Amino acid sequence: MCFHQAVPRDRRSNAINNKELKIGVEMQATAFNILFYFTAAVAVLSSIIMITRYNAVHALLYLIVSSLSMAIIFYLLGAPFAATLEVIIYAGAIMILFVFVVMMLNLGQKAVEQEKLWLQPKVWILPSVLVFALLFVLLGAMQGTGVSQQVNLVSAKQVGITLFGPYLLVVELASFLLLAGLIGAYHIARSPDARAGGTARQHDIDQNVDRVGGNQEQGGQA
Amino acid sequence: MNDIGTSAVQSTWLLNVVNVVAILVFVVGSAAFTTWVERRMLGIWQDRYGPNRVGPFGVLQVLADMIKLLWKEDWVPSFADKFVFVVAPTIAMFVVVAAFAVVPVAPGIGVVDLNVGLLFFLAMTSLGVYAVMFGAYASDNKYALLGGLRAAAQMVSYEVFMGLSLMGVVMLTGTFNLREIVHAQEDGWFFIPQFIGMVIFFIAGIAESHRTPFDLPEAEHELTAGFHTEYSGMKFGMFFIGEYVSVLLTAAMMTVLFFGGWLGPTWGFLAYIPPVFWFLLKAGILVLLMILIRGSLPRPRYDQLMAFGWKAMLPLAMVNLLITAVVVLL
Numbered sequence: 001m002c003f004h005q006a007v008p009r010d011r012r013s014n015a016i017n018n019k020e021l022k023i024g025v026e027m028q029a030t031a032f033n034i035l036f037y038f039t040a041a042v043a044v045l046s047s048i049i050m051i052t053r054y055n056a057v058h059a060l061l062y063l064i065v066s067s068l069s070m071a072i073i074f075y076l077l078g079a080p081f082a083a084t085l086e087v088i089i090y091a092g093a094i095m096i097l098f099v100f101v102v103m104m105l106n107l108g109q110k111a112v113e114q115e116k117l118w119l120q121p122k123v124w125i126l127p128s129v130l131v132f133a134l135l136f137v138l139l140g141a142m143q144g145t146g147v148s149q150q151v152n153l154v155s156a157k158q159v160g161i162t163l164f165g166p167y168l169l170v171v172e173l174a175s176f177l178l179l180a181g182l183i184g185a186y187h188i189a190r191s192p193d194a195r196a197g198g199t200a201r202q203h204d205i206d207q208n209v210d211r212v213g214g215n216q217e218q219g220g221q222a
Numbered sequence: 223m224n225d226i227g228t229s230a231v232q233s234t235w236l237l238n239v240v241n242v243v244a245i246l247v248f249v250v251g252s253a254a255f256t257t258w259v260e261r262r263m264l265g266i267w268q269d270r271y272g273p274n275r276v277g278p279f280g281v282l283q284v285l286a287d288m289i290k291l292l293w294k295e296d297w298v299p300s301f302a303d304k305f306v307f308v309v310a311p312t313i314a315m316f317v318v319v320a321a322f323a324v325v326p327v328a329p330g331i332g333v334v335d336l337n338v339g340l341l342f343f344l345a346m347t348s349l350g351v352y353a354v355m356f357g358a359y360a361s362d363n364k365y366a367l368l369g370g371l372r373a374a375a376q377m378v379s380y381e382v383f384m385g386l387s388l389m390g391v392v393m394l395t396g397t398f399n400l401r402e403i404v405h406a407q408e409d410g411w412f413f414i415p416q417f418i419g420m421v422i423f424f425i426a427g428i429a430e431s432h433r434t435p436f437d438l439p440e441a442e443h444e445l446t447a448g449f450h451t452e453y454s455g456m457k458f459g460m461f462f463i464g465e466y467v468s469v470l471l472t473a474a475m476m477t478v479l480f481f482g483g484w485l486g487p488t489w490g491f492l493a494y495i496p497p498v499f500w501f502l503l504k505a506g507i508l509v510l511l512m513i514l515i516r517g518s519l520p521r522p523r524y525d526q527l528m529a530f531g532w533k534a535m536l537p538l539a540m541v542n543l544l545i546t547a548v549v550v551l552l
Contacts, residue, residue, distance in 0.1 A: 057306060057359055064352070071345075084341035088385075092348025093378065096355065100374050103359050103367065156338065156398060 036076050043069035054115040056102045060095065067091045081156040242333050249322050253466040254284045260466075260513045267517050288459070296455035299361065306360035311453065311460035314353030318467040321346035325474045326401045328484040328498040339400040340392065343475060344385050347430050351377045353464070354432075354439060354449045361452035369448025372524060373439035377430060379531045384426035386539040390419040390546040391479050404483035413480040415549075418542040420480040422535055427472030428512060429531075431465055435519040438527060473508035477501060481508075 043066050050062035067090045075083035163171055258273065258281060265272020274280040298304055324339035326332040336342050351374055358370020392398060394415065395406040403412075413420045429436040440448030450461045477483055486492060486500035522530065 055303075057303065057356070061306065061309070061356070080336070080338040081341070084338050084345050087345035088341065088348050092345060092351070092381075096348075096351050096374060096378055099352070099355050099359070100371070103355065103370065156341075 032076065036073065039069045039072045039076065042066075043073065052119070054112045054119065056105075056111065056115075057099065060099055060102060063098075064091050064095050067095065078153045081154065081159050238333075241331065245322060245327070245331070245333055246319065249319065249467060249470060250463065253463050253470055254288070255281075256466045256469065256509060257287070257462070258284050259509070260516070263510065263513050264517045267514065291456055291459040294455040296457065299363075299452050301362045302452060303360040303362065306356050307452075308457070310353050310357035310360060311457045311464070313356065314350065314464035315460045315467070317346045317349045317353070318464055318471055321471055322467070322474070324400055325471070325478060326404055326483060327474075327501050328496070331498060332401070335401055336399070338398045340388060340398040340403070340479075343400075343471075344381075344388070347384070348381055350430065350468070351381075353461070357453065357461070358449040361449070363452050365446045366449050366451045369439045369445045369451070373432060373449055376432065376436065376438060376527065376531075379528060380426045380429035380436075380535075383422055383531070383536045383539040384430065386536070386543060387419040387422035387426065388479065390416045390542055393543075393546050393550050400478050400483075404478055404485065407482040407485060411480060411482040411485075416480060416542070416546070418538060419546075420476065422539050422542070423479070424472075424476060425535065427476065428515065431468035431472060433465065433469065433512065434516040435521050436527065438521065438524050469509060469512055470505070473505040473512065474501075476508050477504040 046062045046065040046069065050059050050066060053059035053062065067086060071083040071086040071091070074080075074086055261283070262272040262274070262280060272280065273283040276282040276286045298307055321343050323333040324336050324342050326335070326339075354373040354377070355370050358366045358373070361367075391403060391412055394412065395403050397403065397406075432439050439445075440450065445451075450458055453461060481504045484497035484501040486495065486497060
């Protein structure tokens with residue numbers, strides 16, 4: 001990870017000697033390539049392992065590894081802000097909710113057997129064909145352009161300016177979607193008698209009975 | 223010329239390696255040392271001695287504990303998910319130590335100077351939840367599972383306003399780079415303009431390292447030992463040391479963000495004291511404060527803990543953010 005960081009710093013300090021600069025940049029380019037291909041390989045491998053696991057928690061573990069390697073790829077391609085957000089939001093929040101749900105479901109040996117039954121070899125045929133088709137499309141697309149070595153650093157400030165400038169409408173729409181999800185979750189989590197249209201007052205009284213201890217303590221503090 | 227160039231590259235490499243190894247050893251070593259400091263200080267504050275038999279003042283107690291842990295049978299329960307069971311303590315240790323990579327200890331001391339250092343720290347703390355959850359899941363034990371669920375809910379909630387409380391500092395400095403944040407405090411430490419932010423970060427930091435009064439995930443009076451009930455030997459040791467590294471991390475981050483990092487007084491002979499001393503002094507005082515809090519506060523009930531987080535801390539963090547934004551705009 002440090003190689004990439006070192007590029008601008010070296011440019012500043014070594015500007016006196018062009019030859020050294022060239023050697024430094026070449027070294028960094030090779031290191032960059034090695035890192036990139038290594039992380040990409042980890043991402044692909046962990047994704048493959050993820051879909052072939054029978055145990056849900058093991059699958060999640062590989063999915064987390066996959067999103068972490070995606071974060072490193074973002075970083076290498078000059079988007080450190082996106083990289084950390086990938087870790088904070090995908091690996092650090094969404095995946096945790098997945099693990100949470102799987103833990104609550106308490107899937108045992110039975111679920112593993114079920115998965116084995118579902119994931120027979122013949123199931124893989126169609127997805128594999130489709131993935132190979134995609135791969136050829138990707139190879140064809142890469143033939144023309146060639147991957148550029150020029151890393152264009154995108155700072156957090158630039159991301160913010162773009163989000164709240166040209167893409168403001170999309171951000172607002174996404175927040176609508178999240179708000180809808182929040183209200184939905186709140187609705188589902190309400191106690192059944194309140195949801196059935198029963199008097200809200202009765203519900204409040206029930207809650208007060210449940211929390212008498214807590215209220216007394218709070219009253220004492222106040 | 224070429225020779226000098228490569229040797230310069232090599233020497234910076236060597237310096238980096240020395241930096242990495244020294245900081246790693248120092249962090250893990252002082253985390254182990256903190257276990258002794260905590261027991262000793264708790265003892266003194268509670269009017270008893272604490273560990274005082276092994277070595278001078280009982281300092282070697284840490285070594286004795288380590289030898290004990292290493293010689294214990296490293297037992298993996300037959301009903302456990304073995305793969306995940308082994309991975310969990312590794313994550314616990316890895317994430318906190320990795321987060322230390324971005325902490326700028328002093329000029330020239332520090333592993334990496336990231337432009338998104340603050341976000342990297344938040345990313346690593348958010349990954350810390352996995353250690354507890356996977357440990358709890360893999361143990362296949364009711365107490366562990368309850369502890370894991372509590373830990374997950376608690377850490378995810380407190381993470382939200384931990385991030386929000388730091389954004390005030392980011393607004394004032396306009397950067398995520400921790401070194402630049404320290405330099406921005408040369409005119410005045412941020413704990414004065416960002417007092418609310420500091421308090422919220424401190425509380426969230428204690429909750430993230432799940433220590434008393436936020437140690438509901440391992441509350442021994444109701445959950446045996448919570449998520450690490452089934453762990454023994456050095457695997458338990460990794461959870462244990464990981465917790466103390468996390469305490470040090472919170473103290474170090476508070477020093478960097480709110481107490482001017484390595485900056486110290488510049489008058490008289492005090493200006494000649496190396497900056498690293500000031501950093502360690504500030505962080506040490508904060509660690510002692512965290513130990514004092516552990517010694518003096520009781521545990522809340524679980525629903526009180528969550529209500530406190532969402533109903534008190536989160537609105538407070540938002541208000542702090544709003545006020546800071548208004549001040550910065552004006």
